[in-house]
Amino acid sequence: MDFIQPASWADALAVKSASPAALPVAGGTDVMVELNFDARRPAALLDLTRIAELADWDSETGSSPGGGNGGNGAGRIRLGAAVTYARVIEELGGLLPGLAMAARTVGSPQIRNRGTVGGNLGAASPAGDCHPPLLAAGAEIEVASVRGTRTITAADFYIGVKRNALQPDELIRAILIKPPAGQQQFSKIGTRNAMVIAVAAFSLALHPDERAIGTGIGSAAPTPRRAEQAERFLAAALYDAGLWDSRGDLPASITQEFGRLVSRAAEPIDDVRGTAAYRLHALGVMAARTLTWAWHDYRQNG
Ligand SMILES: Cc1cc2nc3c(=O)[nH]c(=O)nc-3n(C[C@H](O)[C@H](O)[C@H](O)COP(=O)(O)OP(=O)(O)OC[C@H]3O[C@@H](n4cnc5c(N)ncnc54)[C@H](O)[C@@H]3O)c2cc1C
Numbered sequence: 001m002d003f004i005q006p007a008s009w010a011d012a013l014a015v016k017s018a019s020p021a022a023l024p025v026a027g028g029t030d031v032m033v034e035l036n037f038d039a040r041r042p043a044a045l046l047d048l049t050r051i052a053e054l055a056d057w058d059s060e061t062g063s064s065p066g067g068g069n070g071g072n073g074a075g076r077i078r079l080g081a082a083v084t085y086a087r088v089i090e091e092l093g094g095l096l097p098g099l100a101m102a103a104r105t106v107g108s109p110q111i112r113n114r115g116t117v118g119g120n121l122g123a124a125s126p127a128g129d130c131h132p133p134l135l136a137a138g139a140e141i142e143v144a145s146v147r148g149t150r151t152i153t154a155a156d157f158y159i160g161v162k163r164n165a166l167q168p169d170e171l172i173r174a175i176l177i178k179p180p181a182g183q184q185q186f187s188k189i190g191t192r193n194a195m196v197i198a199v200a201a202f203s204l205a206l207h208p209d210e211r212a213i214g215t216g217i218g219s220a221a222p223t224p225r226r227a228e229q230a231e232r233f234l235a236a237a238l239y240d241a242g243l244w245d246s247r248g249d250l251p252a253s254i255t256q257e258f259g260r261l262v263s264r265a266a267e268p269i270d271d272v273r274g275t276a277a278y279r280l281h282a283l284g285v286m287a288a289r290t291l292t293w294a295w296h297d298y299r300q301n302g
Pocket of ligand 1: 195
């Protein structure tokens with residue numbers, strides 16, 4: 001097996017164009033498991049760890065990496081594909097709270113030090129923890145090849161079980177995420193408290209500036225997906241009751257209906273980690289809980 005280690009983004013794209021079968025490797029926390037179990041035997045590994053720009057983040061307003069610029073009103077965050085979970089947690093908890101919450105639940109300290117957001121997208125597992133918050137935040141994925149660069153919305157990125165919208169010659173360059181104008185939440189159920197793949201996960205984003213709601217469901221359908229009917233219901237219910245402005249109590253009827261609609265958007269299966277029926281129930285509970293938490297914080301921060 002060849003091991004190719006380009007030092008620049010242009011070289012990486014040239015290699016991927018000349019050898020589309022070369023398998024990109026960032027943190028290796030998915031790739032090495034597949035190689036060790038002989039689940040995959042690529043002709044070549046394309047190591048991305050020498051490409052400095054992939055391992056950094058920046059704000060489109062120009063704030064320096066690690067600086068943090070307060071969220072509300074800031075430009076989009078441009079998260080290099082090879083930024084690790086550890087850095088998301090340490091540096092972006094304020095700017096990307098939903099993603100940072102999800103990152104805290106990933107694997108162990110070793111996995112969080114090596115594993116990357118781009119690797120989670122490359123693997124495109126329905127159970128990947130980055131996907132629900134990226135969907136809820138309306139993130140875009142910037143991908144590139146020698147043919148050029150394009151962005152794909154998170155909602156269009158996942159196209160099947162462990163399949164994403166990348167063409168064979170494309171690499172993920174960055175993830176573009178607008179810092180939130182409102183609260184974000186993430187909830188994950190596993191068979192134990194740490195080092196666990198999600199049985200089901202849910203992420204919620206309040207977008208008070210747009211009077212809109214974002215959602216992301218994980219591990220409960222062939223791909224990560226939004227609960228669009230639930231989003232529309234909640235946005236309309238908050239608007240009709242004047243709650244965005246009044247920040248009043250959230251009626252239980254709204255919370256319950258939101259949970260019911262989120263659960264209805266899922267399409268889970270029975271597997272070793274849980275039954276479909278349990279996942280549906282769990283999603284309804286997580287949706288209602290995350291909404292209660294987010295709304296509580298929205299009221300406090302009014
Ligand atoms: C013990 C253990 C625990 C884990 N726990 C969790 C967990 O709790 N939650 C969770 O979501 N995941 C978990 N994982 C899975 C894994 O850590 C994550 O999916 C991680 O985000 C992968 O990132 P990586 O950089 O290591 O990816 P890699 O293994 O390097 O790559 C993963 C895939 O993405 C592709 N890829 C990587 N970078 C790019 C790029 N720039 N462009 C195109 N394709 C690319 C690779 O070719 C490969 O197909 C766990 C793994 C292990 C071994």
